[in-house]
Each structure stands twice: as structure tokens, then as C-alpha cells.
Amino acid sequence: MDQTKLKELGLRLFEINAFKFGDFKMKVGINSPVYFDLRVIVSYPDVMDTLTDLLTEFIKQIQVDTGVHLCGVPYTALPVATLISIKAKQPMLIRRKEAKTYGTKKLVEGKFNAGDKCLIIEDVVTSGSSILDTVNDLRSEGLVITDAIVVVDREQGGAQNTEEQGVRMHSLFTLSYLLNVLLEAGRIEEKTVQAVAKYIEGAQIKSDGSFMKNGTTVINELSRAGMTFEARADLAKCPVSKELLKLMASKKSTLCLAADLTKSEDILNLVEKVGPYICVLKTHVDIVEDFSDNFVKSLQSLAKKHNFMLMEDRKFADIGNTVALQYGSGLFKISSWADLVTVHSLPGQGVLKGLKSVLTDPSQQRGVFLLAEMSSQGNLATDPSNKTTYQRIEKIGQTEVDVGLCRRGRVFRVPILVAFPGLCC
The missing domain is CATH 3.40.50.2020 (Rossmann fold)
Known part of the structure; x- marks a missing residue:
């Protein structure tokens, strides 16, 4: 040399x-x-x-x-x-x-x-x-x-x-x-x-x-608080989490909009206005009175146009086989269009196994937010269950379908996305 x-x-x-x-x-x-x-x-x-x-x-x-x-x-x-x-x-x-x-x-x-x-x-x-x-x-x-x-x-x-x-x-x-x-x-x-x-x-x-x-x-x-979204994306193990962090960095936004409306036209009109500013659109499709395949296609088109992800706030909480049917079949066929879903952690690993069993196409990238806390009065998602959920995340980290936690405040000690009212971080 x-x-x-x-x-x-x-x-x-x-x-x-x-x-x-x-x-x-x-x-x-x-x-x-x-x-x-x-x-x-x-x-x-x-x-x-x-x-x-x-x-x-x-x-x-x-x-x-x-x-x-x-x-x-x-x-x-x-x-x-x-x-x-x-x-x-x-x-x-x-x-x-x-x-x-x-x-x-x-x-x-x-x-x-x-x-x-x-x-x-x-x-x-x-x-x-x-x-x-x-x-x-x-x-x-x-x-x-x-x-x-x-x-x-x-x-x-x-x-x-x-x-x-x-x-x-x-x-x-x-x-x-x-x-x-x-x-x-x-x-x-x-x-x-x-x-x-x-x-x-x-x-x-x-x-x-x-x-x-x-x-x-x-x-x-x-800590999460001291890292850029790009840095956290590089360390993320879950492809959807990685993609969401990159999206948050590029849009300079952490907003997740809850579109709790009952008419498909109202939802689509709202999304057309706010789409450029959000990273995730959260839906409850079972309250949409005129739900149809065309509505889903329109949502997907807007998500692509404005660069945001779709989250169905289904809160899955059944045995694995039932969850698999709820996720991939039925009227809503959630797995075919929702990038993200919410899941109760209380039923245990069976819920995640049920979701994973539906995802047979490697190109179908999907993610899960585990529900650690709820804001409703008298709910049973109390400290013991919260700690168990955190321990699970800390023990196994992010899997191919784990993305983050849903709770009412930030958690800095868990190296994972946290969604709380209005934001992902």
C-alpha cells in the first residue's frame, strides 16, 4: 500500500x-x-x-x-x-x-x-x-x-x-x-x-x-427521546415500524388521526383535507354504516396519495383461531388493507400467533400496536397488566408484526413506538 x-x-x-x-x-x-x-x-x-x-x-x-x-x-x-x-x-x-x-x-x-x-x-x-x-x-x-x-x-x-x-x-x-x-x-x-x-x-x-x-x-x-426518527428506524427490527419511523421523519409529523365517523363520504372528505399532515389514520370500520370495498379502495388511494398508514383500531382479544378469522375473513377483511391493527395483550401470545397465521405473503407488511392502557373509566388494564406488557416487549423486542404500545403517556425505557392520544413517538 x-x-x-x-x-x-x-x-x-x-x-x-x-x-x-x-x-x-x-x-x-x-x-x-x-x-x-x-x-x-x-x-x-x-x-x-x-x-x-x-x-x-x-x-x-x-x-x-x-x-x-x-x-x-x-x-x-x-x-x-x-x-x-x-x-x-x-x-x-x-x-x-x-x-x-x-x-x-x-x-x-x-x-x-x-x-x-x-x-x-x-x-x-x-x-x-x-x-x-x-x-x-x-x-x-x-x-x-x-x-x-x-x-x-x-x-x-x-x-x-x-x-x-x-x-x-x-x-x-x-x-x-x-x-x-x-x-x-x-x-x-x-x-x-x-x-x-x-x-x-x-x-x-x-x-x-x-x-x-x-x-x-x-x-x-x-433513549428514544434522544434519538432521531431516522436513527430509530435503522435500529428497528419490525419492517412496518421501520417504515413508520421513516414516514414520521419525512413528514415531520407524529400525528395519528382517529376518524370516528359513521359515513364513508364524511371520512373520505376529512382524510382528503388532513392527509398531508398525518402519519396514521385510525379507523373503526365496524361503525361505518355504508362500508364497502370501494370505501376501502378509496382509503388506500388516499393513503398512497398523502403518504400515511392505515390503522384499524379493532382491539383483537380472542383465541388465535378466532382472531385469524376476524383479521383475514368476514365482511371487513382487515388484513388485506390495514397496515396496522390494535390488539389487547391480556389474551397472551395466541392473539399474535393468530394474526401471523393470516400473513402468508412476505410482501404483505403488517404491524401491531399492543394495548397497554385504556382511558375509559373503570377499565381493568391496570398496573399489573401494564407491567406484563412492558416486560414482554423488553424481553422479545419487536417481532415481524410488533410495532408498538398504546397507552396514555410516554415510555422512555422501552425501545419501541408508543401511541397515545393523538401521537406516535
């Missing part, structure tokens, strides 16, 4: 503001004195060319088994992976963040066979969660992943986190190396190096968003 060329690239990245110093809110929810944005390199062909040459040489030097395919972590690493693919004459795969809901509905694009090896390419690594998301999706398609090539390792636990999942991480740059290059070139002062080094030592982040502090794992330090 040409160290002179490597140092020159480090300085060039600093010159084009691919990384900078200050006080920045990170994706994982904590502040950082240094920020990397390698997206800007696409505007500098000379940087792209040099980076591609160095990465290709680096891959050969460390003798990584490149296998058959390359795959860039979406989306910033895709241009880099593409250039390496061309230069090294290796086929490339593209992993989508979400499977298409049309056409072939593929999550991984490209030609491959189960058992093929694939080398991951990533731009910047903090906790390694983005690499692991890609690894999990590729492995689910039968691909073998053992190594990842990274442009910059922030040295905050990413290498250890990926190693624990059987993926060795190899970085062209480390944050410490770049700091020393800038210091030697007189671009930064020693106090900046020391400040960043202290930050790295005190913020070793795990893939689940927790981090190490004085050798102790701190679970709730990165």
Missing part, C-alpha cells in the same frame, strides 16, 4: 468536507465531535478514482477471499462498490433496504446461487449495524458472508460487533489514522486529537444501540 497516496487521500477528503469537526448529532442518537459524509465524493471524480485504486489494492494486500460477488451497503457505498466491481471485474449484487412491493418483489438484485460468497463494501462504520443488516438479508438468500471492506472505521465498536456475527471488518482508514495525518499536516491541533480520542474511548457502541461506559454496558443511555 502506497502510504503517501493514502495520506494524500485523507487530506483530500478533509478538503472536500467529507469529514469535519464540531458538534454533530449522530444516527445512533449521541453527539460527536467529528462527522463523516462520504456522499460528497461522487462530485469529485479524482477522489473516486483514487479511492477505488486504493481499495482494490487494499483488498489484494490483505488477501481477503473476495469470493464471487461484491455488495455495497445501501446507499452511500453503492458508487464505491460499483467502481471496485468494474476495476476488479467482479460481479456485483444490490441489496434493497426494503423488498419491492411490485414486479419480482426482490430484496437482492443480481445473479447468484445459494452458497456463493459475497464481500461487503461500506463507507463509514460506527456500530456496524448497517453492515449487519445487509449481511442478514444476504444470508437469508443463501449467500455466504465472512468479510467486509470499510473506507473509514470510527473505532467505536463496529469491528467487534461484526466479528461477533462472523464477519471480519477490514478498514482502509481508521479515525485515529486520519487524525494523525491531519495533525502532521498542521490542519488540526493536538487538543482536537485528544478530544476525539476521549470521545472514542467513552462511546463504544453496540449493534443494538447500547454503548460501553467505563466497561459497563449502558442500555438506556441512548
